[in-house]
Amino acid sequence: MAEIFLFVLVPLVFLAGLAAYLPFVPVIAALRALALVMQILTGYGRTLVGVVYRRTPEFRTLPPYRPQDERVKAYRNYFFGPAFRDLRQLLTLARRSSVTTVGDSFRAVTSRQFVAPAHHRALTVPYGLTLHLGLCAGTVLALLPVGLLVVLHALLIALLAGGARLLAGTLRAVDRAVLGMKRLHTGMLCPHCFERVPYPAYDCPSPTCRRRHADIRPGTYGVWRRRCECGQRMPTLLILMSRDARLQAYCVHPHCGKPMNTDAGHMPEVVIPLIGGQAAGKTQLMAAMLLALEHAAAGGGPAITLADEESDAEYQVLREVLRMRGHTRATQKTLPRAHSFVLGAGRSQRLVHLFDTAGERFVDRDDTDALRYARAARTFVFVLDPMAVKAFWTALEPPPGPLLDHTLGSTVDPEEVFARSVQAVAAMGAPLSRSRLAVAISKTDLLAEHGLAPAHPGDSDGARTWLRQALGLHSLVQAMELNFREVRFFHTAAVANEETGVDGSVTRFVEWCLRG
Ligand SMILES: Nc1nc2c(ncn2[C@@H]2O[C@H](COP(=O)(O)OP(=O)(O)OP(=O)(O)O)[C@@H](O)[C@H]2O)c(=O)[nH]1
Ligand SMILES: [Zn+2]
Ligand SMILES: [Zn+2]
Ligand SMILES: [Zn+2]
Known part of the structure; x- marks a missing residue:
């Protein structure tokens, strides 16, 4: 069972x-x-x-x-x-x-x-x-x-x-x-090495960090902003930098790396080289140009701000010299440095670099390579001291009296300086045939004191005729007009006066130079 x-x-x-x-x-x-x-x-x-x-x-x-x-x-x-x-x-x-x-x-x-x-x-x-x-x-x-x-x-x-x-x-x-709209598609000018910087490097704005960022543009390290290793955020583009938060720009060329103007990249740039022999009057003319712009700004013209501390410090000294009617000192032969300033406001703002190079540099062939900055220039200034022309002392009618001090004049032949500079600048690839040339016939006030000034000092054609006929500079004038697209002649007196400010000749001159 x-x-x-x-x-x-x-x-x-x-x-x-x-x-x-x-x-x-x-x-x-x-x-x-x-x-x-x-x-x-x-x-x-x-x-x-x-x-x-x-x-x-x-x-x-x-x-x-x-x-x-x-x-x-x-x-x-x-x-x-x-x-x-x-x-x-x-x-x-x-x-x-x-x-x-x-x-x-x-x-x-x-x-x-x-x-x-x-x-x-x-x-x-x-x-x-x-x-x-x-x-x-x-x-x-x-x-x-x-x-x-x-x-x-x-x-x-x-x-x-x-x-x-x-x-x-x-x-x-x-x-x-x-940048293209600001005519900066080829980059900005480094005021130290005169090379073009396509896009500056920037330092981290944190005061305790200061790491250099070679290329801040949008990409791997951020689209709108990037974050530095220290944690600080920074904008990735020039257009994203607000006016009061502009970062300090640096040259990207490895042998240079020096600071650029804070305004670099934010506005069009104008480069104006001053060319001329020793003691032709370049430095004094530049000081007068700056002072004229400052006076114009005070009178309602475009505002002017010196773009960096060095430019500003040098300008203060020069202005004092002008005010005291003193004499400028010969410019040091060290590599020229731009005197940079921002002119105008809003959309019409421009960063202007005036290059005052020691006259010595235009004499020696080996030294002219320092004129690299001229590649970026479309307006050139040639400072011509009439007292440096032989005919001034021998052929002028009436002849300069014994009271006119020889030592106030330059001793370098302008024809030679012009030929050498043009050759050097053209060899560097500056498009002279598309550039303008302002010829400043300097020290007009000295000439006027001795009754040697031309009849119509404010007129370009008159000045041109004076150079050709009174000083016999036919071939120099011809060379200028052959090399440049447009040539203007000015008699300039780089002197200032407490009440009336800078001589009117400089005001007209600077206005033409900056018009282009
Ligand atoms: N009266 C008068 N003196 C001038 C004028 N321009 C220049 N000078 C004087 O001429 C001398 C030479 O002027 P600078 O401006 O230093 O000449 P520069 O071309 O800069 O000379 P370097 O720096 O040696 O190349 C100085 O003593 C100036 O004071 C001017 O328009 N009027
Ligand atoms: Zn540089
Ligand atoms: Zn940092
Ligand atoms: Zn000088």
């Missing part, structure tokens, strides 16, 4: 139970599969938040982008590297966490239902098998949403990275166009 019970009834009951259980198998398996999928997705979500947002050490699998390792000591824009690093970290960590979740689930079922079950194995083994079936299905099913999320993530950052590059490119193009 016991045998019947054991070998017939029990199996029958078991099989009947199994048959009754069978319809529930798909339901239980499906639920376990769904639970596993949800578990894996939750893990993925947690990893995503950790990698992209919390950024704690346990979510780090790849070395981070650090500013100290960069060529430029600045933080990278998220879409220029870090976003892809995050995606790779996410893939690694998500794979790890999914494998752990699946493995743990299988192990839990095995141990609880097969190895150490709480009930009879006859009951737990079918249940365990069902769960295993669910886990298998869940593992396969989870691949779909996780894969989809990864693909979406990759697509999104690819799209944003493309957008960031496009935006950076557009901003650079806009900046280039604005």
Whole structure:
């Protein structure tokens, strides 16, 4: 009887139970599969938040982008590297966490239902098998949403990275166009080495940092702004610098690296070289030009601001010399430095560089290479001291009396200086045939004192005739008109007077020089 019970009834009951259980198998398996999928997705979500947002050490699998390792000591824009690093970290960590979740689930079922079950194995083994079936299905099913999320993530950052590059490119193009409008497409002039700087380098504005950023334009290190290694934010473009937050610009040429004018790049630039022999009157004329502009500004004309401390300090000295009717000292032969000032306001602002080079430099052929700045000039000033012309002392009618001091004159032949300078400047590639030349016949006040001034000192044609006929400078005038697009002749008296200010001749002269 016991045998019947054991070998017939029990199996029958078991099989009947199994048959009754069978319809529930798909339901239980499906639920376990769904639970596993949800578990894996939750893990993925947690990893995503950790990698992209919390950024704690346990979510780090790849070395981070650090500013100290960069060529430029600045933080990278998220879409220029870090976003892809995050995606790779996410893939690694998500794979790890999914494998752990699946493995743990299988192990839990095995141990609880097969190895150490709480009930009879006859009951737990079918249940365990069902769960295993669910886990298998869940593992396969989870691949779909996780894969989809990864693909979406990759697509999104690819799209944003493309957008960031496009935006950076557009901003650079806009900046280039604005520079083009300011006629700065070939760059700005470095007042120290006279080379063109296509785009200045800038120092971090933080006083404790001062790291140099060679190229701040939008790109790898930021689209609108960049962050220096020290944490300080800086604008990426000239057009993004507000008037009172302009960064200090530096020359990018490796042998130079000196500071440029703070206004460089923000306005058109005008370069005016003063050419002339020793003691022809270049320095004094330049001082008078600046003073004339200052007086004009006080009288409602365009505002003038000296662009840097050095220019300003030198100008203060020169102005004092003019006021005292003193004599300027011979300019040092050291490399000439621009006297820079900002003229005008708003859109008509211009950064003007006047180059007063020592007359010595125009005599020696080896020294003329310092005239590199002339390449950027479209208006030249030639200072001609009539007292340096032989005919002035021999052929003038009436002749200069004995009272006119010889030593006040230059002793360098203007024809020679002109020929040499033109040759040097043309060899450097300055487009003279497209440039204007202002000829300043200097020291008119001295001549006037001795009754030697021409009848119509304010008239270019009169001055030209005077040079040709009275001083016999036919060939010099011809050479000037041959080399330059436009030549204007001025008699200038670089002297000032407390009440009336600078002599009117200089006012007219400077006005023409800056008109171009
Ligand atoms: N009266 C008078 N003196 C002038 C005038 N221009 C220059 N001088 C004087 O002429 C001398 C030479 O003038 P500078 O301006 O120093 O000459 P420079 O061309 O700069 O000479 P270097 O620097 O040696 O190349 C100085 O003593 C000036 O005071 C002028 O228009 N009128
Ligand atoms: Zn430089
Ligand atoms: Zn910094
Ligand atoms: Zn001088």
